[in-house]
Amino acid sequence: xxxxxxxxxxxxxxxxxxxxxxxxxxxxxxxxxxxxxxxxxxxxxxxxxxxxxxxxxxxxxxxxxxxxxxxxxxxxxxxxxxxxxxxxxxxxxxxxxxxxxxxxxxxxxxxxxxxxxxxxxxxxxxxxxxxxxxxxxxxxxxxxxxxxxxxxxxxxxxxxxxxxxxxxxxxxxxxxxxxxxxxxxxxxxxxxxxxxxxxxxxxxxxxxxxxxxxxxxxxxxxxxxxxxxxxxxxxxxxxxxxxxxxxxxxxxxxxxxxxxxxxxxxxxxxxxxxxxxxxxxxxxxxxxxxxxxxxxxxxxxxxxxxxxxxxxxxxxxxxxxxxxxxxxxxxxxxxxxxxxxxxxxxxxxxxxxxxxxxxxxxxxxxxxxxxxxxxxxxxxxxxxxxxxxxxxxxxxxxxxxxxxxxxxxxxxxxxxxxxxxxxxxxxxxxxxxxxxxxxxxxxxxxxxxxxxxxxxxxxxxxxxxxxxxxxxxxxxxxxxxxxxxxxxxxxxxxxxxxxxxxxxxxxxxxxxxxxxxxxxxxxxxxxxxxxxxxxxxxxxxxxxxxxxxxxxxx
Amino acid sequence: xxxxxxxxxxxxxxxxxxxxxxxxxxxxxxxxxxxxxxxxxxxxxxxxxxxxxxxxxxxxxxxxxxxxxxxxxxxxxxxxxxxxxxxxxxxxxxxxxxxxxxxxxxxxxxxxxxxxxxxxxxxxxxxxxxxxxxxxxxxxxxxxxxxxxxxxxxxxxxxxxxxxxxxxxxxxxxxxxxxxxxxxxxxxxxxxxxxxxxxxxxxxxxxxxxxxxxxxxxxxxxxxxxxxxxxxxxxxxxxxx
Numbered sequence: 001x002x003x004x005x006x007x008x009x010x011x012x013x014x015x016x017x018x019x020x021x022x023x024x025x026x027x028x029x030x031x032x033x034x035x036x037x038x039x040x041x042x043x044x045x046x047x048x049x050x051x052x053x054x055x056x057x058x059x060x061x062x063x064x065x066x067x068x069x070x071x072x073x074x075x076x077x078x079x080x081x082x083x084x085x086x087x088x089x090x091x092x093x094x095x096x097x098x099x100x101x102x103x104x105x106x107x108x109x110x111x112x113x114x115x116x117x118x119x120x121x122x123x124x125x126x127x128x129x130x131x132x133x134x135x136x137x138x139x140x141x142x143x144x145x146x147x148x149x150x151x152x153x154x155x156x157x158x159x160x161x162x163x164x165x166x167x168x169x170x171x172x173x174x175x176x177x178x179x180x181x182x183x184x185x186x187x188x189x190x191x192x193x194x195x196x197x198x199x200x201x202x203x204x205x206x207x208x209x210x211x212x213x214x215x216x217x218x219x220x221x222x223x224x225x226x227x228x229x230x231x232x233x234x235x236x237x238x239x240x241x242x243x244x245x246x247x248x249x250x251x252x253x254x255x256x257x258x259x260x261x262x263x264x265x266x267x268x269x270x271x272x273x274x275x276x277x278x279x280x281x282x283x284x285x286x287x288x289x290x291x292x293x294x295x296x297x298x299x300x301x302x303x304x305x306x307x308x309x310x311x312x313x314x315x316x317x318x319x320x321x322x323x324x325x326x327x328x329x330x331x332x333x334x335x336x337x338x339x340x341x342x343x344x345x346x347x348x349x350x351x352x353x354x355x356x357x358x359x360x361x362x363x364x365x366x367x368x369x370x371x372x373x374x375x376x377x378x379x380x381x382x383x384x385x386x387x388x389x390x391x392x393x394x395x396x397x398x399x400x401x402x403x404x405x406x407x408x409x410x411x412x413x414x415x416x417x418x419x420x421x422x423x424x425x426x427x428x429x430x431x432x433x434x435x436x437x438x439x440x441x442x443x444x445x446x447x448x449x450x451x452x453x454x455x456x457x458x459x460x461x462x463x464x465x466x467x468x469x470x471x472x473x474x475x476x477x478x479x480x481x482x483x484x485x486x487x488x489x490x491x492x493x494x495x496x497x498x499x500x501x502x503x504x505x506x507x508x509x510x511x512x513x514x515x516x517x518x519x520x521x522x523x524x525x526x527x528x529x530x531x532x533x534x535x536x537x538x539x540x541x542x543x544x545x546x547x548x549x550x551x552x553x554x
Numbered sequence: 555x556x557x558x559x560x561x562x563x564x565x566x567x568x569x570x571x572x573x574x575x576x577x578x579x580x581x582x583x584x585x586x587x588x589x590x591x592x593x594x595x596x597x598x599x600x601x602x603x604x605x606x607x608x609x610x611x612x613x614x615x616x617x618x619x620x621x622x623x624x625x626x627x628x629x630x631x632x633x634x635x636x637x638x639x640x641x642x643x644x645x646x647x648x649x650x651x652x653x654x655x656x657x658x659x660x661x662x663x664x665x666x667x668x669x670x671x672x673x674x675x676x677x678x679x680x681x682x683x684x685x686x687x688x689x690x691x692x693x694x695x696x697x698x699x700x701x702x703x704x705x706x707x708x709x710x711x712x713x714x715x716x717x718x719x720x721x722x723x724x725x726x727x728x729x730x731x732x733x734x735x736x737x738x739x740x741x742x743x744x745x746x747x748x749x750x751x752x753x754x755x756x757x758x759x760x761x762x763x764x765x766x767x768x769x770x771x772x773x774x775x776x777x778x779x780x781x782x783x784x785x786x787x788x789x790x791x792x793x794x795x
Contacts (some may be wrong), residue, residue, distance in 0.1 A: 307656050400636060
């Protein structure tokens with residue numbers, strides 16, 4: 001086998017933990033329930049999402065521009081690849097533990113880059129499968145696809161993540177080459193926030209300004225190309241759409257060719273740039289960043305001060321979390337995206353904000369429902385926050401330190417939950433602010449939404465931590481793995497869905513039909529969520545000592 | 555100080571027996587060397603003592619307290635340095651030392667004295683304010699030992715402490731172990747460097763395939779082996795039987 005293919009093979013085995021899975025499930029036949037649960041989660045979660053996209057695809061396929069059923073999912077896949085690909089690439093290129101082994105080997109830089117790029121690309125196919133394929137099938141219900149059309153669809157699917165990841169790859173290696181070691185972590189976080197915020201702002205303002213000025217008649221009579229309109233944010237999505245929709249024609253062939261050439265050029269450019277700057281950025285990052293402050297008795301008087309074990313554990317959680325940019329972005333990305341997703345459409349639509357606010361104020365139970373909806377969003381953000389559900393996993397190979405300390409496991413749990421709780425608060429405040437600005441409900445409703453939302457987010461986080469203690473992912477080799485490739489991070493969302501649905505039933509089926517007042521309803525939901533959180537916390541604290549003792553025995 | 559009674563530990567549902575019916579006693583105030591070939595069960599034994607692994611059978615007590623039933627109390631009296639100290643790369647050396655001192659409830663005055671003394675001994679004053687990720691292997695070893703000693707544990711457990719250390723640092727480690735013992739404490743360490751064990755240890759134990767095959771001071775070991783003088787030759791003879 002050639003060195004490059006050997007490198008790709010080992011990289012795949014390492015990145016996806018294939019060898020670990022083979023030993024665990026096939027050779028040792030341990031934890032065989034895990035693949036079944038994972039499959040169930042994928043089918044249940046992904047299936048629900050996919051069926052929604054299938055229906056969307058069917059709906060759009062019956063509209064004035066049927067190919068929109070393709071453009072929308074294609075664009076979604078590519079935007080996700082841009083946003084999440086950035087973190088995946090930074091993590092695998094610069095924070096992966098196998099780099100110390102790979103760099104001294106007699107392989108070219110672009111071989112290492114290519115092998116790692118393939119890993120990230122393969123990861124992007126999972127969301128692409130859920131987003132693109134159902135829409136394609138929905139589209140197919142109303143539009144015939146020839147054999148060439150299907151062939152184009154397969155090729156397009158394979159090429160979907162290539163251009164966005166290549167662009168992000170160029171951005172990543174250039175950024176890392178330019179940053180010096182001392183400020184690297186902080187700059188990665190700032191660059192990430194600016195990038196995500198910028199993408200969101202550009203997309204919404206551009207599309208809002210276009211759509212708002214186009215008469216509906218022109219859209220219906222096909223005088224306006226909706227594909228171009230939607231896809232202009234990222235032109236490869238237009239080529240991909242036309243390649244499938246117009247397969248068999250010159251237009252279809254030309255667009256497929258554009259896509260293939262653009263993908264090749266993008267990937268080639270990434271390889272060329274990477275070959276020049278990757279090692280420079282890598283080596284620069286490995287240089288010892290020594291401030292060289294002399295520790296004297298005088299310095300220790302200020303810095304060596306006793307604190308309680310609980311406070312020490314809590315401080316440790318924050319220090320370790322904040323100093324790994326990948327974890328900060330994965331933990332708080334939703335904090336940036338979701339409020340922007342709420343705010344930008346409202347702000348760029350001009351006169352809609354007062355109308356929306358008036359609608360809420362005058363609707364029956366409008367303010368109550370707006371507060372509950374805001375609380376639901378805050379609770380959902382809390383469940384998307386991976387601070388608790390990956391807390392033990394993120395300790396990785398350092399877990400021996402926590403397990404050898406003379407502190408009760410309940411202290412460890414308390415510190416981790418306190419850390420996650422503050423994280424939830426950080427995520428909750430922007431949402432509450434958007435609610436206050438857009439709807440102007442009054443302070444009491446904003447506070448109610450904030451408090452209710454935080455309590456709502458408690459149960460998913462507590463049970464997420466319980467699950468992470470039960471089966472932590474400790475074998476990760478790059479920090480992205482510990483949070484993104486960790487199924488424990490998915491569980492809080494499922495729990496939030498369940499507890500949210502319970503609250504929905506309580507409000508809409510019991511309290512409101514019974515004619516209860518607004519504040520009785522809010523109090524009722526709060527009580528329910530407090531009970532769920534209290535029960536979850538009791539279970540978790542009781543289970544903690546046993547789970548900590550068993551951790552490395554698996 | 556440390557009593558290991560009939561302890562066994564296996565992996566892969568009993569297929570691999572790492573430790574098999576181990577019986578061992580370490581007396582207070584002594585330096586005990588734990589020797590054995592690779593894969594003989596040294597690290598497994600040490601991990602069971604410090605609570606990172608649970609034995610399948612038998613008991614381990616430290617100062618009369620069971621490591622499973624009184625885990626927190628036992629951990630309070632132990633200082634542990636693993637064979638490859640994986641410390642928090644994203645904490646500074648000083649943050650790590652303070653963290654350990656906090657969880658062991660070492661007061662401010664005591665910790666400052668101990669930390670400063672050890673930093674001076676190991677010449678880490680210039681480096682300890684930096685992130686541990688920037689430390690060399692030897693520096694991490696020294697930091698780990700400093701952290702293990704900050705609360706002056708009754709039992710210091712070291713797993714292959716000399717690996718990767720330069721001669722001066724190795725010498726410092728040996729001095730520290732001696733000092734620790736002279737204060738009435740106990741040191742239990744595993745090593746492959748037999749001449750260090752021979753010169754430093756009051757008693758040694760030799761483990762092979764999970765069994766303790768010899769134990770005692772040099773004079774006692776020489777009685778068990780035929781016509782041998784050095785610990786190395788005793789070790790080779792006993793482990794090749």
